[in-house]
Amino acid sequence: MTVANGMKAVLMLCALACLGACATGPADPSRGPSENYAADSLLGEALPSSDVREMARAFLAAMESGAAGARFDWRGPASFGWVKPGALILGNVKASPYDRPEYPAGLYLDDALETELGLYAVVRDGNVRGGPSTDFQIIDKMRSGDAVEVVGKVVGRPWYLVERDGRIRGYMYETLLRKGPGFELELAGGPTRRPVQCRRFEQRVSYTGRSDRWDGAACRSNGRWVLVPGNPNKPQKLY
Numbered sequence: 001m002t003v004a005n006g007m008k009a010v011l012m013l014c015a016l017a018c019l020g021a022c023a024t025g026p027a028d029p030s031r032g033p034s035e036n037y038a039a040d041s042l043l044g045e046a047l048p049s050s051d052v053r054e055m056a057r058a059f060l061a062a063m064e065s066g067a068a069g070a071r072f073d074w075r076g077p078a079s080f081g082w083v084k085p086g087a088l089i090l091g092n093v094k095a096s097p098y099d100r101p102e103y104p105a106g107l108y109l110d111d112a113l114e115t116e117l118g119l120y121a122v123v124r125d126g127n128v129r130g131g132p133s134t135d136f137q138i139i140d141k142m143r144s145g146d147a148v149e150v151v152g153k154v155v156g157r158p159w160y161l162v163e164r165d166g167r168i169r170g171y172m173y174e175t176l177l178r179k180g181p182g183f184e185l186e187l188a189g190g191p192t193r194r195p196v197q198c199r200r201f202e203q204r205v206s207y208t209g210r211s212d213r214w215d216g217a218a219c220r221s222n223g224r225w226v227l228v229p230g231n232p233n234k235p236q237k238l239y
Contacts, residue, residue, distance in 0.1 A: 037083075039227055041212045043205050051076030055205070059083050063199050063218060063225050079207035086200030090168055091219045092193050093151050093161075097229065100198055100217060101151070103168035104139055106130055109195045113152025113161060116190030119180035120160070122146040126176035128169045132159035140169045147180060148172075155192060196220065198228065 036052050037059040038044035047055070058074035066072060066085040073082045089100040093115050108131030128140035132154045142148065148162040148169070158174040198219035205212050218225045 043212045051079045081205040084202040089198045091196035091198040112155045115152045117150035120177040129171045132171045
């Protein structure tokens, strides 16, 4: 084989390898144990990969389309359990990574936000909408004098995403709000962040005569549900 032919062969092999990698794409936890959704459990590391696959199917079905509190059972060759999806929660909008407030289904989340804007007062009765435009449905109302926390301002647009009583309510037009008394001199806004769709869940796993029951949260990342850190000081126990 000549040097030129040898180089062509090497280039061909490299091209085939690249095509194979592209065809494979990102790992899909429903097809394999690349994401162990029992990782937060004391039994998680011991589960066989075949059981992890069965659990992943139930977990993804629950998180994608399950009603809050609905039970999704699964059974593998060596273990069994269930998943219950919980409330929708919003990640990446608060300074603390553990602070993920609940939000209403269908809320528009595609815009980047200027975050950490703080306490505001509602200056007149106004509508709260499911997105940053009057084209979006009215999903709540606020009364003059109500206090809200502005979770974020849509970058380049006069709409605020507001929270009240620990829950995201929706978007309000900026003229309906004024910086809360005593907070007028605070700097206007913190880092720009993109909100992340997350969801709480509860799980139970039984394996080798032991069971574990726990709750946690997962968020969408690059089209996949991934576990996110919970409170590191929360105690765990088997029963």
